[in-house]
Amino acid sequence: MSSILGKSLTTGVLTEANPFGSSASFGFPVIDFSRCTACEACARSCPTGAIRTEATAKDRKTVSLSYAACIQCRECVTGCPEEAITVSTGVEVAAHTREQLARRATFDIDPRTSRGTFRGEEVVAGESLAQSAARLRERIRGRLGRSLHVRQVDAGSCNGCELEIAATTNPLYDLERFGIHFVASPRHADVLLVTGPVTRNMEIALLRTYEATPAPRIVVAVGACGCSGGIFGEGTYASLGGVDRVVPVDVYIPGCPPRPQAILNGLLVAMGLREARV
Amino acid sequence: MKSKVATVSAALEVPEGAILELHPGEMHLEGTATALPGLAHRVALALNGRLLSLFASDERRSANRFLLHHVWSLPGLASFLRLSTPIDPAVPTYPSIAAKYPAANWFEREVMDFFGLAPEGHPNPSRVALHDDWPEGVHALQKDFPSERTVPRVQGDFHPFRPVTGEGVFQVPVGPVHAGIIEPGHFRFGVAGEPVLYLQLRLFYVHKGIEKRFERLSFRHGLFLAESISGDTAVGHALAYAHAIERLAGLTVPARARALRVVLLELERIYNHTADIGALATDVAFLVPASRAQALREGLVRLQDSLFGTRLLRGTVALGGVTRDLSPSGLSVLRAHLRAFEKEFDDLITLLIDAGTFTDRVDGTGILTHQAARDLGIVGVPARASGVDADLRRDHPYDGYEGLKFEVPVEDGGDVRARLMVRAREVEQSLAILHQVLDRMPETPLTARVPEKLPKSSSALGWAEAWRGPVLHWVGTDETGKISRVKVTDPSTLNWPGLVQAVPGNIIPDFPVINKSFNLSYSGNDR
Numbered sequence: 135m136s137s138i139l140g141k142s143l144t145t146g147v148l149t150e151a152n153p154f155g156s157s158a159s160f161g162f163p164v165i166d167f168s169r170c171t172a173c174e175a176c177a178r179s180c181p182t183g184a185i186r187t188e189a190t191a192k193d194r195k196t197v198s199l200s201y202a203a204c205i206q207c208r209e210c211v212t213g214c215p216e217e218a219i220t221v222s223t224g225v226e227v228a229a230h231t232r233e234q235l236a237r238r239a240t241f242d243i244d245p246r247t248s249r250g251t252f253r254g255e256e257v258v259a260g261e262s263l264a265q266s267a268a269r270l271r272e273r274i275r276g277r278l279g280r281s282l283h284v285r286q287v288d289a290g291s292c293n294g295c296e297l298e299i300a301a302t303t304n305p306l307y308d309l310e311r312f313g314i315h316f317v318a319s320p321r322h323a324d325v326l327l328v329t330g331p332v333t334r335n336m337e338i339a340l341l342r343t344y345e346a347t348p349a350p351r352i353v354v355a356v357g358a359c360g361c362s363g364g365i366f367g368e369g370t371y372a373s374l375g376g377v378d379r380v381v382p383v384d385v386y387i388p389g390c391p392p393r394p395q396a397i398l399n400g401l402l403v404a405m406g407l408r409e410a411r412v
Numbered sequence: 413m414k415s416k417v418a419t420v421s422a423a424l425e426v427p428e429g430a431i432l433e434l435h436p437g438e439m440h441l442e443g444t445a446t447a448l449p450g451l452a453h454r455v456a457l458a459l460n461g462r463l464l465s466l467f468a469s470d471e472r473r474s475a476n477r478f479l480l481h482h483v484w485s486l487p488g489l490a491s492f493l494r495l496s497t498p499i500d501p502a503v504p505t506y507p508s509i510a511a512k513y514p515a516a517n518w519f520e521r522e523v524m525d526f527f528g529l530a531p532e533g534h535p536n537p538s539r540v541a542l543h544d545d546w547p548e549g550v551h552a553l554q555k556d557f558p559s560e561r562t563v564p565r566v567q568g569d570f571h572p573f574r575p576v577t578g579e580g581v582f583q584v585p586v587g588p589v590h591a592g593i594i595e596p597g598h599f600r601f602g603v604a605g606e607p608v609l610y611l612q613l614r615l616f617y618v619h620k621g622i623e624k625r626f627e628r629l630s631f632r633h634g635l636f637l638a639e640s641i642s643g644d645t646a647v648g649h650a651l652a653y654a655h656a657i658e659r660l661a662g663l664t665v666p667a668r669a670r671a672l673r674v675v676l677l678e679l680e681r682i683y684n685h686t687a688d689i690g691a692l693a694t695d696v697a698f699l700v701p702a703s704r705a706q707a708l709r710e711g712l713v714r715l716q717d718s719l720f721g722t723r724l725l726r727g728t729v730a731l732g733g734v735t736r737d738l739s740p741s742g743l744s745v746l747r748a749h750l751r752a753f754e755k756e757f758d759d760l761i762t763l764l765i766d767a768g769t770f771t772d773r774v775d776g777t778g779i780l781t782h783q784a785a786r787d788l789g790i791v792g793v794p795a796r797a798s799g800v801d802a803d804l805r806r807d808h809p810y811d812g813y814e815g816l817k818f819e820v821p822v823e824d825g826g827d828v829r830a831r832l833m834v835r836a837r838e839v840e841q842s843l844a845i846l847h848q849v850l851d852r853m854p855e856t857p858l859t860a861r862v863p864e865k866l867p868k869s870s871s872a873l874g875w876a877e878a879w880r881g882p883v884l885h886w887v888g889t890d891e892t893g894k895i896s897r898v899k900v901t902d903p904s905t906l907n908w909p910g911l912v913q914a915v916p917g918n919i920i921p922d923f924p925v926i927n928k929s930f931n932l933s934y935s936g937n938d939r
Contacts, residue, residue: 137762137763137766138700138763138767141700141701141704141759141763142700145704145707148707160721160722181629181633181636181637182636205636205640206726206727207636207726207727208727286593287589287596288589288594288595288596288618289596290617290618290620291595291618291643291935292640292641292642292643292935293595293642293643293644293933293934293935294640294643294644294646294724294726295643296593296594296595296643297643297644297687297724298723298724299593300593301706301710301713303593303706304703304706304707304709304710305703305706305707305710306707306710316593318591318592319591320589331620333617333618333619333620334563334619335543335616335617335618335619336588336596336617336618339588339589339596339617343589359640364640365625365636365637365640366620366621366622366625366637366640367625367628369560369562370559370560370621370624370625371552371557371559371560371561371562371563371621371624372552372619372620372621372624373620373621390640390726391643391724393723
C-alpha cells in the first residue's frame with residue numbers, strides 16, 4: 135500500500151496543459167504546384183493512389199493529392215525530381231467531407247517535352263468547411279453541450295488507429311478532461327469513432343451498431359483506411375473501403391495512424407468546439 | 413560434420429539430390445501428396461521440427477497444378493525446411509496432417525477456404541476464414557478470382573455453435589464489437605454459472621484480403637502493406653517481408669542497417685510489452701501501475717517519434733536496409749532514455765508482483781499446460797511461458813542478432829503470471845541487446861541498391877521474431893518476375909487455439925485478463 139501511495143506522490147501530475155501545438159516532425163505532404171512539372175513521379179511512387187494525375191485534354195493535365203488516402207510514407211517527398219513536395223508539421227487535420235481533404239491543380243503540357251506548367255489550382259466541388267460545420271451544428275443543435283460519449287468501432291483496421299485512440303486516454307493526453315468519455319455500448323454513445331477499411335465481414339456489425347446509436351448520432355472516420363480504404367483499397371472482395379461507403383460520416387480524421395492530438399482535435403471538431411482545418 | 417542437407421536427407425530417407433538449399437537457412441523438398449504425412453512425421457520426430465506455416469499457391473497457368481507447402485523450423489540445424497507437394501486441379505485434395513499436428517488445423521482449413529483444396533482426413537473440415545454468408549465454391553486466392561469481384565451474401569441462419577444442455581448451463585455471446593478499444597471478433601462461452609465450460613471463436617471479421625492485395629501491388633509498395641498487417645507489429649512484418657525480398661534478390665544488407673533493424677525490432681518489443689503489462693493491471697482494476705505503464709509506453713513512442721519521426725516505427729524499414737539513421741546525439745538520447753526507463757520498469761514490475769490483490773488474480777489463472785502448448789504448436793510469448801524454449805532470434809538468426817549475447821526467458825507456470833513474467837524478462841533482455849548494439853554501431857551506408865525487378869519464377873522465405881512471436885512471409889514470383897503469391901503468417905494464427913485451451917475452468921470475469929495475457933492480433937490473424 136505504502137509503495138503505491140509513494141509512487142503516486144512521487145510521480146505527480148503528468149497531464150500536459152495543452153495537448154495541441156507540440157511540433158510534430160511529420161504531418162502531410164504539401165505540393166508546391168508552382169514548382170511542379172506534372173511529371174507523375176509522385177503518382178507512381180504513391181502506394182495508395184493518394185496522388186493522381188489525369189490527362190484532361192491533349193495538352194492539359196491535372197495533379198491531385200488527397201489526404202484521405204495518404205499513409206504519410208514520404209515516398210513522394212523523396213521521389214520528386216523538382217523537390218516540389220515538402221512536409222507540413224500540422225497534424226491536427228480534420229474535414230467534414232472527403233473532397234475537403236483534396237487539392238487539385240491544372241497544368242499546360244508542352245507536347246514536345248511533355249513538361250507541365252502550372253495554370254492554377256481548382257476549387258474542389260462541394261461544401262466548404264464552414265458550410266459543413268454550420269450544417270453539423272444545426273443537426274446537433276446544442277444537444278451535446280460540453281460532454282461527448284464515444285463508442286469506438288473497429289470495422290477492419292490493422293489496430294494502428296486503435297493504439298493511438300487508446301493513447302488519448304493515457305495520463306499525458308487524458309481526453310476525459312475535455313468531457314470526452316469512451317463508453318462500452320452504442321446505446322450510450324453520441325458519437326461512433328470508426329476505423330476502417332470497412333470489411334465485408336464487418337459491414338453488418340457496423341450497420342447494426344450505427345442503428346443502435348441514438349440520434350443525432352455523429353460518425354467520425356479515423357485513419358487513411360477509415361477515410362478512403364487506404365492501402366487496402368476500395369471495392370475489393372474483402373474491403374468495401376472508407377466508412378462513408380456504409381454509414382454517413384460527419385468528420386474525417388486522416389493519417390496513418392493519426393496522432394493522438396489529431397484524434398482529440400477531430401472529436402472536438404465533432405462537438406463544434408474546434409474548427410476543422412486541412 | 414555432416415552438411416545440413418545430408419542430415420535432413422538421412423532423417424527423411426530421401427536422396428540428397430532431392431533436397432535443395434534455396435537460400436542460406438532455407439531448404440526445399442518436393443514430394444508426392446501420399447508421401448507428405450510420412451515426411452512430416454519424420455521431420456517432427458527425427459529433426460525436432462516445428463510447423464510454423466502451411467499454405468497453397470496456384471500454378472495452374474504455368475504448370476497446371478496447385479502446390480501445397482509446409483514450413484517447418486529445424487532449430488537444431490538453424491534452417492527452415494519447406495515441404496511442397498503438387499496437387500492436380502482435377503482432384504483438388506491432399507492428405508491432412510491436422511489430426512497428428514494440430515498446428516496444421518486452421519492452416520489447412522484456410523487453404524480449403526481460399527483455394528478450394530480439401531484436406532482429406534481432417535478431423536474438423538469446416539470453414540475457418542470464410543463467414544457463413546459466403547457462397548460455396550468461391551475461392552478468393554485462386555488466380556482467376558478477380559480481386560475487385562463483389563461476392564454476394566448467402567441468406568440463412570448460420571453458425572450453430574456447439575449446443576449446451578443441462579440445468580443452469582447457457583451460452584454467453586460476446587462481440588464482434590467489443591466494449592473496449594480493441595479489435596473485433598466473436599467469442600462464444602458455454603458457462604455453468606460463472607465457470608466457463610468451453611470457448612468457441614469466430615474470427616476473420618477484419619479479413620481485408622491482404623494476401624490477394626500483395627499480388628496487385630509492386631514489390632516496393634508491398635512493404636507498406638506489410639507494415640499494415642498488424643499495426644502494432646509494423647517493424648516485425650516489414651522485416652519479414654523485406655527479408656524475403658532481399659533473399660529473393662540476393663541482396664546483402666549493410667552492417668549499420670542490420671544493427672539499426674535490431675534497434676527497431678527491440679524498441680517495438682519493449683513498447684508493446686510495456687503496454688501489455690499495463691493492460692493486465694487495467695483488467696484487474698489496479699490503476700496506479702496501469703497508469704504508470706501507459707506513461708512509460710507513451711514516453712517510448714515519443715522517443716521513437718523524436719528519433720525516427722514516427723511514433724509506431726512505420727516507414728523505418730526499407731527494402732535492402734533502413735530509412736532512418738541514428739545520429740551521435742540521437743544515440744546518447746536513446747541510451748539515456750533507456751537507462752531511466754529500466755529503473756522505472758523495475759519499479760512497475762515490483763509494484764505489481766508485491767501486491768497480493770494483483771497476484772491473487774493472475775497466479776494459476778488461464779493455465780496453458782506445457783503438453784498442450786507443445787501439441788498445439790504454440791509459439792512466441794505464450795509458448796515460452798509454458799516451458800517451450802524457442803525464439804527465431806537465437807534459432808534462426810538474422811540481421812544483427814548473430815553474435816549478440818542474450819537469453820531466451822522461459823517460464824513453466826503457463827498461467828497469466830508466467831506470461832507476464834516472460835514479457836518482463838524479455839524487456840530486460842531487449843534492453844541488454846540494445847546497449848550491446850548501440851555500443852558498436854558499424855559505419856556503413858544504410859541501404860543496398862534494390863534491383864528494378866525480382867528474379868523470375870523463384871521464391872524465398874523471410875522471418876523475424878516479433879514481439880508476439882515468429883512472423884513469416886513467403887514470397888513467390890511468376891514467369892515475369894512479378895509477385896504471384898505472398899503468404900503472411902502472424903504468430904496469432906498459431907496461438908488463438910491456445911487461448912481456447914487456457915480459458916475453460918476459469919470464471920468469465922477472468923477472461924479479459926487471460927485474453928490480454930495472450931494479447932493476440934485479430935488483424936494479423938484475419939489479414
